Amino acid sequence: xxxxxxxxxISLDGYVAGPSQxxxxxxxxGGMKLHEWLLPLASFRQTxxxxxxxxxxxxxxxxxxxxxxxxxxxxxxxxxPVRGPWGENLWRGWWGEDPPFHNPVFVLTHHPREQLExxxxxxxxxxxxxxxxxxxxxxxxxxxxxxSLAGGSSVARQYLGAGLVxxxxxxxxxxxxxxxxxxxxxxxxxxxxxxxxVEAPGVxxxxxxxxx
Amino acid sequence: xxxxxxxxxISLDGYVAGPSQxxxxxxxxGGMKLHEWLLPLASFRQTxxxxxxxxxxxxxxxxxxxxxxxxxxxxxxxxxPVRGPWGENLWRGWWGEDPPFHNPVFVLTHHPREQLExxxxxxxxxxxxxxxxxxxxxxxxxxxxxxSLAGGSSVARQYLGAGLVxxxxxxxxxxxxxxxxxxxxxxxxxxxxxxxxVEAPGVxxxxxxxxx
Numbered sequence: 268x269x270x271x272x273x274x275x276x277i278s279l280d281g282y283v284a285g286p287s288q289x290x291x292x293x294x295x296x297g298g299m300k301l302h303e304w305l306l307p308l309a310s311f312r313q314t315x316x317x318x319x320x321x322x323x324x325x326x327x328x329x330x331x332x333x334x335x336x337x338x339x340x341x342x343x344x345x346x347x348p349v350r351g352p353w354g355e356n357l358w359r360g361w362w363g364e365d366p367p368f369h370n371p372v373f374v375l376t377h378h379p380r381e382q383l384e385x386x387x388x389x390x391x392x393x394x395x396x397x398x399x400x401x402x403x404x405x406x407x408x409x410x411x412x413x414x415s416l417a418g419g420s421s422v423a424r425q426y427l428g429a430g431l432v433x434x435x436x437x438x439x440x441x442x443x444x445x446x447x448x449x450x451x452x453x454x455x456x457x458x459x460x461x462x463x464x465v466e467a468p469g470v471x472x473x474x475x476x477x478x479x
Numbered sequence: 480x481x482x483x484x485x486x487x488x489i490s491l492d493g494y495v496a497g498p499s500q501x502x503x504x505x506x507x508x509g510g511m512k513l514h515e516w517l518l519p520l521a522s523f524r525q526t527x528x529x530x531x532x533x534x535x536x537x538x539x540x541x542x543x544x545x546x547x548x549x550x551x552x553x554x555x556x557x558x559x560p561v562r563g564p565w566g567e568n569l570w571r572g573w574w575g576e577d578p579p580f581h582n583p584v585f586v587l588t589h590h591p592r593e594q595l596e597x598x599x600x601x602x603x604x605x606x607x608x609x610x611x612x613x614x615x616x617x618x619x620x621x622x623x624x625x626x627s628l629a630g631g632s633s634v635a636r637q638y639l640g641a642g643l644v645x646x647x648x649x650x651x652x653x654x655x656x657x658x659x660x661x662x663x664x665x666x667x668x669x670x671x672x673x674x675x676x677v678e679a680p681g682v683x684x685x686x687x688x689x690x691x
Contacts, residue, residue: 279649279671279687280663281493437491441687445667451492455657459491464683466676471685475491475653 269409270433271340271402273416273423274332276301276470277437281451282444283420290348295447301440304469305329314367324467328436337409339368340401342422343376346391352378359383360391368417371408373401375422398425420450427454430479434462439471481621482645483552483614485628485635486544488513488682489649493663494656495632502560507659513652516681517541526579536679540648549621551580552613554634555588558603565592572603580629583620585613587634610637632662639666642691646674651683 277283278301285295292298305311309320310329343349347358357380360366365386372391380393394401405414416426426432437450458478465472489495490513497507504510517523521532522541555561559570569592572578581600592605606613617626628638638644649662672688 279685439685441671441673443663443667443669443671445665451655453657455655457655459653459655461653461678461681461683464676464678466673469673471673471676471683473491473651473683 269337269406269411270413271416271426271431272332272336272413272434272436273418273426273432274436274438275418275420275423275450276305276440277450278440278442278444280443280445281449282447283450284448285444286446288448293348295444297444298447300442300444304438304440304467316363316365316367324465325438325470325472328438328465328467328472332415332436335413336370336415337412338370338405339372339415339417340398340405340422340426341372341374341417342419343374345417345419345422346374346376353380357383359385365389368415371405372417373405373408375401398422398429398431402426402431420448424450424452424454427451427457427477430457430477432477434474435459435477436472436474439473440469481549481618481623482625483628483638483643484544484548484625484646484648485630485638485644486648486650487630487632487635487662488517488652489662490652490654490656492655492657493661494659495662496660497656498658500660505556505560507656509656510659512654512656516650516652516679528575528577528579536677537650537682537684540650540677540679540684544627544648547625548582548627549624550582550617551584551627551629552610552617552634552638553584553586553629554631555586557629557631557634558586558588564590569595571595571597577601580627583617584629585617585620587613610634610641610643614638614643632660636662636664636666639663639669639689642669642689644689646686647671647689648684648686651685652681 275283285297288295307321310326312320349358366389369388373394376393379395383391460476463474487495497509500507519533522538524532561570577598578601584603585606588605591607595603670690675686677684
């Protein structure tokens with residue numbers, strides 16, 4: 268059975284973004300500290316067009332994020348900074364002409380738009396009829412493979428709250444942000460089963476099966 | 480150098496007690512679920528006068544809580560349900576005549592009281608001049624061994640906020656409580672260093688060095 272999988276870096280006090288999110292600080296003040304363990308990894312750099320980098324206990328975890336994924340779902344704010352109607356100079360994503368997804372990406376938005384074919388197998392589909400329609404489209408496109416819920420956190424919270432996420436991996440960073448955006452507020456009534464724990468430099472990865 | 484050590488069970492969404500704490504529900508509605516992994520353990524039962532029980536990956540963690548501890552600090556609400564002045568029928572703790580501490584226990588309170596000697600090496604000292612005085616007394620009594628900060632969470636938050644805790648172990652339970660008492664709110668400006676991670680049935684133990 269295909270699964271909807273979600274992973275995110277989170278501070279020990281539960282924040283996935285710092286306070287005062289803006290175009291300059293898309294994950295808020297201090298939010299980049301949540302990713303300091305990730306950026307130097309070879310397995311992360313390679314999927315984003317880079318070279319070199321470190322190999323450590325996080326490597327296997329990060330590689331698994333990209334394995335057996337047949338489609339991706341994301342919120343519009345993760346796709347780009349444009350708000351409201353798409354306008355004339357159409358935004359093509361943060362990732363250049365060859366985005367790191369290499370599969371159909373379903374972007375949740377209130378503003379319709381033609382699909383956008385990129386290099387390397389990534390096609391952006393713009394879905395205006397809600398999270399369940401996006402999941403249905405992604406499931407069909409994935410053809411039995413899993414679906415990656417790429418974020419951002421408000422979309423992730425909607426899927427979690429609707430009981431649609433099957434697996435969630437939290438990368439817990441030893442850091443207190445003190446304020447900002449919390450992942451797990453108001454998504455109660457989920458049953459969690461601990462699947463796997465990986466201790467790595469500067470982070471611990473906790474993977475759970477999620478049910479309602 | 481002796482250390483002030485603290486451990487607590489916490490839900491994945493950051494709560495150490497459920498909502499509506501009362502005398503009947505001292506850790507709030509649903510709060511007992513935070514301890515379901517602990518109560519069956521042989522190493523827990525033995526320190527509380529019981530027999531038998533399970534041995535699993537949590538065993539080593541729980542045994543370490545009691546190792547090299549020379550004194551204990553706790554809040555008054557952890558010592559007992561009495562509020563206000565101590566009255567005439569003096570409360571002697573939740574634990575019977577042979578409490579599981581076997582060392583001097585410094586109870587923080589606003590109401591002075593004579594020290595109380597129990598069986599098995601536990602003596603309760605009632606400290607009315609604040610958390611730093613209690614720590615000083617505990618440190619002296621411990622004679623170079625570590626000091627256990629036994630809770631509850633409001634006292635723990637005071638010590639964390641004052642930068643006085645040296646090591647903290649969070650036992651993260653795969654559970655969302657949704658509301659209640661959070662441990663890590665308003666204790667910002669702490670530096671955490673990940674020391675050790677133990678994956679065990681129904682819980683993951685994350686141990687951190689704490690500095691300011």
